[in-house]
Amino acid sequence: MTQNSFLGTSHAAQVLPALRGLFSQASDILKARGERQRTQRDALTVFGVRCASAMLLYIVQIVLARWMGSFEYGIYVFVWTWVLVLGGLADLGLGVATIRFISRYREGAQPALLRGLIRGTRAVALGAGTLVAAAGVAGLWLFEPLQSHYVLPAYLALVCIPLYALTDVQDAIGKGFAWMGVALLPPYILRPALLLLAMAAAHASGLPMEAKTAAAAAIAATWITGLLQALVIGRRLDKAVEPSPRSYAFKTWFVAAMPLLVIAACELTLQSADVLVLSHYMSPSHVAIYFAAAKTMSLIMFVHFAVGSAVANRFATLGARGDKESLRAFARDAVHWTFWPSLGAAIFLLALGVPLLRLFGPQFDQGYPVMLVLVVGYLFRSSMGPVEFLLNMLGEQRLCAAVLATSAVLNITLNFALVPAFGLLGAATATSTSLVVGALLSYAVASRRLGINVAVWRNLGKR
Numbered sequence: 001m002t003q004n005s006f007l008g009t010s011h012a013a014q015v016l017p018a019l020r021g022l023f024s025q026a027s028d029i030l031k032a033r034g035e036r037q038r039t040q041r042d043a044l045t046v047f048g049v050r051c052a053s054a055m056l057l058y059i060v061q062i063v064l065a066r067w068m069g070s071f072e073y074g075i076y077v078f079v080w081t082w083v084l085v086l087g088g089l090a091d092l093g094l095g096v097a098t099i100r101f102i103s104r105y106r107e108g109a110q111p112a113l114l115r116g117l118i119r120g121t122r123a124v125a126l127g128a129g130t131l132v133a134a135a136g137v138a139g140l141w142l143f144e145p146l147q148s149h150y151v152l153p154a155y156l157a158l159v160c161i162p163l164y165a166l167t168d169v170q171d172a173i174g175k176g177f178a179w180m181g182v183a184l185l186p187p188y189i190l191r192p193a194l195l196l197l198a199m200a201a202a203h204a205s206g207l208p209m210e211a212k213t214a215a216a217a218a219i220a221a222t223w224i225t226g227l228l229q230a231l232v233i234g235r236r237l238d239k240a241v242e243p244s245p246r247s248y249a250f251k252t253w254f255v256a257a258m259p260l261l262v263i264a265a266c267e268l269t270l271q272s273a274d275v276l277v278l279s280h281y282m283s284p285s286h287v288a289i290y291f292a293a294a295k296t297m298s299l300i301m302f303v304h305f306a307v308g309s310a311v312a313n314r315f316a317t318l319g320a321r322g323d324k325e326s327l328r329a330f331a332r333d334a335v336h337w338t339f340w341p342s343l344g345a346a347i348f349l350l351a352l353g354v355p356l357l358r359l360f361g362p363q364f365d366q367g368y369p370v371m372l373v374l375v376v377g378y379l380f381r382s383s384m385g386p387v388e389f390l391l392n393m394l395g396e397q398r399l400c401a402a403v404l405a406t407s408a409v410l411n412i413t414l415n416f417a418l419v420p421a422f423g424l425l426g427a428a429t430a431t432s433t434s435l436v437v438g439a440l441l442s443y444a445v446a447s448r449r450l451g452i453n454v455a456v457w458r459n460l461g462k463r
Helices: 002-089 094-107 110-144 146-156 161-176 180-204 211-239 250-281 286-321 324-350 352-359 362-382 387-393 397-448
Strands: none
Touching: 002 094, 002 110, 002 146, 002 161, 002 180, 002 211, 002 250, 002 286, 002 362, 094 161, 094 250, 110 161, 110 250, 146 161, 146 211, 161 180, 161 211, 180 211, 250 286, 250 397, 286 324, 286 352, 286 387, 286 397, 324 352, 324 362, 352 362, 352 387, 362 397, 387 397
16 A cells, blocks of 8 residues: 555656646647737738838828929928938937837836836937927027928928827837737828828818928827827736836936937938938929839838848847858848849839829829839849848848948938939939948848848849
């Protein structure tokens, strides 16, 4: 009896840990599957929102151009471009850095730092945005740097910057908690929809369809979007983060954010320098025509950023494993996924370019030559695949920032050199050239630092 009891105890001692191990493995498998399914759902959400946003934004621009005419629409394009630039920089790079720190503090069970991060980054974005807006108002008042038709719309547009910056940080908070709808729907869907509704109400009320009216509509859309997003995030945070005293690590956050701010500044320069320089030398009508052509052609880049967002995590995972062969193969696939759909989109857009431009107004088809020049730069960038995502995920973010900085400086220099002599084609040539140079530099960095040939022509027949 004693022996049997002893044997039973012995077997139990051996079996129970084994069962616990099996249950643990099963739990891990189910957890991994759940995380994978959630990631897939998040990816589909992002893709769907960005598709809907691209269509909505394009429709909004067409409607504004039709209602306002090329001159007033060109004024609005100029002042809103400054909102995009200044508002995009006013978060001081914390918009992207917040995602990283939220994950770190949640995994490390540091609720005090997590609560401090959420409150602190939002306060910094709102405060910095307010200071930028105040500095802009003071600059307009003291130095009068703009022509008279730009001044009032510019004053109004500056009011958007604090809430624009806040929305950027709240976007990052939502992504950090995997609340993709809360993160993406407000800036990408709600804000342009509210702008369109506000302009429609103004149009129905008989208000003048001028840039100042559009700027006032943009204020309403930006502030309502930012405040509603803050309300929803606040309610979710109360449930997701346990109550605790707040702790702040501003030095750590800013050190991490500075390189990201440099990258953001360079990207914004590449996206906006042509419009801003063109506004200095040419009439608002010319700016409007260029903007319509550039935005139409830039739809190609939707493929580039969609693929990059989808593969970034996989790049990081393979890099962490040290699986160089799989990394090279996956990078090759990413290049093909980026370039060939981009080429198809370019052919489609060029084939329908004139009818698409005429949707903005009868004179907008003058921008078709701009599309022919810009397509070279966009396709050349796409021919390298999402190389900037590859560099950032594998620890080469400083060289990536250096490449973007070089491209941005070249873009500004060429715009000032070419626009006075060649007008719209000069701006398009400057932008296209800087994109080509940036792509070549990224190719060189990926080849020498990572040993990966990202150019599509180096990967033909290797799909």
